[in-house]
Amino acid sequence: MSTRTFILKSDDAPSSEASVAVSLEKYRRDLNDAQFDAVTTTEGAILVVAGAGTGKTKTLTYRAAYLVESGVAPTSILLLTFTRRAAQEMLNRAAMLGDGRCASILGGTFHSYAHRLLRQYGTSIGLADNFIVLDQADSEDAIEIVRTALGFHKKEKRFPKKGTLQHIISAAANKQLPIETILDHSYPHFQSLVADIEKLAVAYQEYKRANSLLDFDDLLTRLKELLLEQPSARHKISSTLRYIMVDEYQDTNVVQAELVRLLSEVHGNVMAVGDDAQSIYSFRGANYRNILDFPKQYENCKLIKLEENYRSTERILNMTNAVINQAKEKFAKTLFTTQKLGGEYPAVVSAPDERFQSRFISQRILELREEGVPLHQVAVLMRNSRDSFDLELELRKRNLPFVKYGGQKIVEAAHIKDFVAYLKLLHNPKDALSWNRVLKLLSGIGPKTAQEVIEWIRTAEQPYRLETATVSPKYLESLRKLGDLLALLSHNVQTQPLISIAEAIYEYYKPILREQYFEDYPKREKDIENFLAIMLNYTTLQSLLADLALEPLDFSAIETKATLKDESPLTLSTIHSAKGLEWHTVFLINALDGVLPSRYSAADSAQLDEELRLLYVALTRAKNLLYISYPIICSGYGADDYFGNPSRFISNVPEEVYEKLLLVQERAAQKQLAAPKKELPPAKDDLAF
DNA sequence: CAGACGACATTTTTT
DNA sequence: ATGTCGTCTG
Numbered sequence: 232m233s234t235r236t237f238i239l240k241s242d243d244a245p246s247s248e249a250s251v252a253v254s255l256e257k258y259r260r261d262l263n264d265a266q267f268d269a270v271t272t273t274e275g276a277i278l279v280v281a282g283a284g285t286g287k288t289k290t291l292t293y294r295a296a297y298l299v300e301s302g303v304a305p306t307s308i309l310l311l312t313f314t315r316r317a318a319q320e321m322l323n324r325a326a327m328l329g330d331g332r333c334a335s336i337l338g339g340t341f342h343s344y345a346h347r348l349l350r351q352y353g354t355s356i357g358l359a360d361n362f363i364v365l366d367q368a369d370s371e372d373a374i375e376i377v378r379t380a381l382g383f384h385k386k387e388k389r390f391p392k393k394g395t396l397q398h399i400i401s402a403a404a405n406k407q408l409p410i411e412t413i414l415d416h417s418y419p420h421f422q423s424l425v426a427d428i429e430k431l432a433v434a435y436q437e438y439k440r441a442n443s444l445l446d447f448d449d450l451l452t453r454l455k456e457l458l459l460e461q462p463s464a465r466h467k468i469s470s471t472l473r474y475i476m477v478d479e480y481q482d483t484n485v486v487q488a489e490l491v492r493l494l495s496e497v498h499g500n501v502m503a504v505g506d507d508a509q510s511i512y513s514f515r516g517a518n519y520r521n522i523l524d525f526p527k528q529y530e531n532c533k534l535i536k537l538e539e540n541y542r543s544t545e546r547i548l549n550m551t552n553a554v555i556n557q558a559k560e561k562f563a564k565t566l567f568t569t570q571k572l573g574g575e576y577p578a579v580v581s582a583p584d585e586r587f588q589s590r591f592i593s594q595r596i597l598e599l600r601e602e603g604v605p606l607h608q609v610a611v612l613m614r615n616s617r618d619s620f621d622l623e624l625e626l627r628k629r630n631l632p633f634v635k636y637g638g639q640k641i642v643e644a645a646h647i648k649d650f651v652a653y654l655k656l657l658h659n660p661k662d663a664l665s666w667n668r669v670l671k672l673l674s675g676i677g678p679k680t681a682q683e684v685i686e687w688i689r690t691a692e693q694p695y696r697l698e699t700a701t702v703s704p705k706y707l708e709s710l711r712k713l714g715d716l717l718a719l720l721s722h723n724v725q726t727q728p729l730i731s732i733a734e735a736i737y738e739y740y741k742p743i744l745r746e747q748y749f750e751d752y753p754k755r756e757k758d759i760e761n762f763l764a765i766m767l768n769y770t771t772l773q774s775l776l777a778d779l780a781l782e783p784l785d786f787s788a789i790e791t792k793a794t795l796k797d798e799s800p801l802t803l804s805t806i807h808s809a810k811g812l813e814w815h816t817v818f819l820i821n822a823l824d825g826v827l828p829s830r831y832s833a834a835d836s837a838q839l840d841e842e843l844r845l846l847y848v849a850l851t852r853a854k855n856l857l858y859i860s861y862p863i864i865c866s867g868y869g870a871d872d873y874f875g876n877p878s879r880f881i882s883n884v885p886e887e888v889y890e891k892l893l894l895v896q897e898r899a900a901q902k903q904l905a906a907p908k909k910e911l912p913p914a915k916d917d918l919a920f
Numbered sequence: 921c922a923g924a925c926g927a928c929a930t931t932t933t934t935t
Numbered sequence: 936a937t938g939t940c941g942t943c944t945g
Contacts, residue, residue: 314935342935367934392940447935514933615932637933677922781935807933829932845933 253300257328258293262286269502269535270294273301273474276495276529278522279504282566283551283851284542287504288321288811291476294502295325298474299333307473309494310338313482315781317811321478337472341487342447343781345454349445352464356457359443361659364780368643370446371397372664377434379678383427391421391428400432404448405484405516442663451486458493469497479810480505480525484516492528501529508555508562511807511845513838540566542813544574546888547850547857553884555847558840576890577850579822579881580860587894588862589625592818595858596631596801599816606632607799608815612806612849614827618820619803632798637805642779646744646755647762651779653736657721658772660694672743673709680706695721713739724772733766806849817853822846822861824876846880859889 258267266286269279270293281287291310299305312318318338325333337344346364354360365373375393383390391399395418402413410432411425421428439445445453458465475495477483480503483491495501503525510519526532540548545568552565582588596609613619616638626633641647649672652665659665663685670681680702687700697714698707716739720732737759744759745752769775802814821827827846832838850857865875876882 340935394939450935512934515935617931640934675922679921805933826932831932 276532281537284540285537296328305335313479345450362443365446481510482512482517544571546574577857580892584864589622606801610802610814632800635803637808816856
């Protein structure tokens with residue numbers, strides 16, 4: 232028999248669990264009316280549309296505290312956030328509000344929560360209990376293997392490469408669209424290859440299944456499958472989740488929206504929080520229409536708007552409002568402030584070139600520090616991770632400590648991947664992808680031989696006994712050495728601390744690394760050593776591996792921390808990674824047309840709008856001071872320099888909402904007195920502005 | 921079949 | 936400037 236749903240009518244009496252009387256005094260005092268409403272409305276579906284700086288995080292934090300204080304078991308509350316850091320921070324803050332139990336609220340990203348559930352219930356949809364999570368680079372490697380196996384690497388006609396294929400397949404999964412549609416829309420030049428790409432996608436799927444691999448997208452889609460196909464599991468899970476809160480709802484995709492619906496099936500208490508003006512992840516399948524559609528998906532959904540901004544000064548707000556007003560798709564709300572009237576004008580700084588820009592920023596940061604603004608209250612934001620390379624040099628030169636967020640993860644660097652592959656093999660001796668990596672590191676073994684060995688491993692009783700594999704004898708010695716090491720360590724992993732296992736691997740890998748990356752091995756060795764330091768924080772291999780895929784540790788942070796003694800560092804961050812954060816002073820660098828908006832989005836008005844929202848996100852991070860800068864002469868990649876134009880989104884803004892700053896060399900400053908509209912304190916060393 | 925070499929394009933943004 | 940891809944050679 233199929234399962235039917237029986238709908239229980241809601242009764243007016245408050246639910247027995249949330250019935251402990253809570254003193255509302257604290258909540259009344261700390262929150263405005265709209266926030267208070269959002270915090271204390273616990274039942275049913277609620278959409279909170281919260282503009283930048285309107286206390287979104289505070290609202291979620293207080294709501295978590297409120298629920299727990301009301302007697303709701305913390306483990307029946309789920310807080311889904313965009314990064315795990317965000318969840319952690321909110322729960323810590325909630326715990327500090329008075330109720331320590333808040334620390335045990337369930338929280339994390341969609342991916343990490345899905346991962347947890349799949350570990351628990353995955354076998355019911357045929358997942359192996361030791362399935363492996365692939366990060367993007369792993370997924371590309373797997374696609375590459377499949378691509379070669381299907382013979383697409385030597386076609387008369389050019390075939391997309393692994394990175395592109397991964398994008399296409401992932402977009403199809405995230406948007407729940409056929410591959411053909413993705414190609415039509417984003418890769419029209421590959422239209423003629425639809426059949427082949429689809430074939431490859433199927434083979435990739437098959438490969439993952441055969442090897443117990445899940446990529447990021449699978450975490451979501453397989454959980455959805457589980458919830459849809461296993462009503463009893465769904466009911467069980469959903470029953471435990473009395474209250475669900477989803478942060479950054481504007482950046483969820485259709486699968487995530489579906490998951491929220493399924494998870495909230497029993498209790499129906501869902502709060503989605505977000506801001507349609509800050510949707511910046513469409514490249515990952517996010518669709519800001521999700522947030523607009525939320526009320527349609529939940530009956531009797533209550534809508535609460537937070538429009539009073541507490542973060543920025545009036546003048547910064549005027550600027551950000553002017554920026555977002557250029558959007559083709561209009562937004563329903565306009566932020567206002569009653570708290571921070573006036574303030575400094577945002578400054579638009581045109582620097583002669585990138586070097587000037589870097590010097591300006593460092594100099595200004597030093598001045599701010601003199602004036603009492605600590606470094607950690609300052610951030611430099613950029614569109615692309617590499618936009619800050621020049622600035623990083625300058626900051627190092629001036630001994631200004633900084634932490635950088637965003638950009639390529641160090642765990643995705645080849646040598647770290649190598650190292651982790653050995654660890655993964657200890658966890659799962661049948662991990663074909665890791666074998667592929669590790670075997671190819673042995674001298675004389677290439678893709679072909681590696682595949683042969685892996686074929687043997689697939690059916691082997693004792694996969695570490697590589698010397699018994701049926702391969703040419705010339706590899707036997709190196710295979711035996713590798714196999715012995717792994718066999719020994721996989722035995723020791725039960726009894727010895729993780730770090731000593733890792734050190735043993737490093738000892739083995741070190742000569743390989745030197746050989747393999749001869750050009751720059753010292754730098755890479757340092758990375759591995761940093762990585763070893765991080766491993767000290769882990770007790771089990773399993774937990775380390777899970778974190779590596781889902782929450783890529785960045786240990787660039789470690790490196791700078793080591794150099795600084797007592798001063799908390801300045802933040803450099805891509806705009807994407809700066810989401811949800813705020814600083815006293817924000818610098819946006821390289822605000823050039825072609826960078827922000829990116830030249831890749833110039834053709835498409837929806838994408839242009841997203842770039843505009845991105846700029847909006849950047850500018851709304853600023854509390855008191857905002858500098859937008861761009862170089863006039865830009866250097867191409869080794870190629871010729873060219874003239875840069877300021878972002879169209881900036882030059883379209885009426886001039887009265889900001890002021891312009893011109894940078895001049897100090898000696899020339901006297902002659903240029905009239906140029907800047909405003910005189911700032913004379914520069915100590917080299918620049919006047 | 922592995923590895924070296926040279927051509928080539930290649931660049932968002934992240935779980 | 937860098938990394939990736941394909942071709943060529945031993």
